Amino acid sequence: MAENRLPIRSVFAPVRALFVSDASAGVLLILVAAAAMLAANSPLASEYHALFYDKFSWYPHAKLSNFHYLINDGLMAIFFFVVGLEVKREVICGQLATPAQRRLPILAAVAGMLVPAAVYMLVIGGDPALTRGWAIPAATDIAFAMGVLGLLGSRVPASLRLFLLTVAIVDDIGAVMVIAIFYSEIGPQEMQWLIASIVVVGIMMAMNRLHVSRILPYILVAIVLWYCVLNSGVHATIAGVVAALTIPMHRKDGNSLLEKIEHSLAPWSAYAIVPIFGFANAGVNLSGIGMSKMIDPLPLAVAAGLVIGKQVGIFTCIVAAAKTGFAKPPKGASWAEIWGISVLCGIGFTMSLFIGELAFQGPGAxxxxxxxEAKIGILAGSIISAVLGYIVLRLTTEHPDDRSAEPDPA
Structure with missing residues (x-):
């Protein structure tokens, strides 16, 4: 009986893994991306496009004139709000709370953004029409990557899971800064709204200092902030991050207001907002895109940045940090396992799609x-990184039950 239990467990382990928390959000994103591609290339393609891009009969703002705008500028502000809450919690009392804890994730995340951008620029050959897309392969999708780790069960050392999570969090901070700095358009009229946004942020900071502990005042002022930023030329989602940083972290009755809000919103973000965003943005109609377009510089540059740039930048950075004594590699992990995690960082679904939409805005053909083309590169690069990373970790890690089932060498 003991001999038969191991292969049965091996057969059903991937199925069980689909339903654990680490995997479910990532698997949902995979299914959503597949559904979007099917819808965009089916007899329902026109209905799919009309659902997200047809203008409303009435809308309060030009940037909220259809469902696509509403999702990308409205719903995604809540996603970025959750990201901001998570970042603040990790920096204050989590895995980024001390300089020693921050050192390697920050270094790896920076390298994991710069090298993919360099690979992208190298592949496009300096084409000025494509340079705005340099940041597309610089982001890592937390849910997707953690989903792949979830499929591996307890094979992967806890230190590597923690490393991937902290790198992705720092990566998100970098992506937010990139969006705010490089994908914002601020003119004289927008400057007035930007000043109003700064005033609103000051009000939220004062609420924090005065120990306002009720959630409703923060929500109301955050909505005002979002509307000001929407008109400021800075992308509206930045309001979500900034608002999150003003939420108080001081504890009352065991839990802080920040943690309560994060725990309430995180499932909605992971299982509703991000999948809706994915379904609205991942669909690409391939009917007008032949094989020649599939290997154009843009999709190749994005895919190469994710698959090659991410793993080279992060893995080389970890090796250099370990060799120089600047930072220690994740505890209890082999170099092959660290390479596998570096490959998984090339999964750039959500944030990459978002940056791609910002990089090439406009109604023209x-x-x-x-x-x-950017979406094709993102999907291809993310899938290759997910499959390759899974294979590397599957072959280089060992399940605890497998080890216990081995005969005693004595």
């Missing part, structure tokens, strides 16, 4: 083609 050229802008639409560029966005579609």
């Amino acid at each position: 050229t802008a639409t083609l560029l966005r579609d």
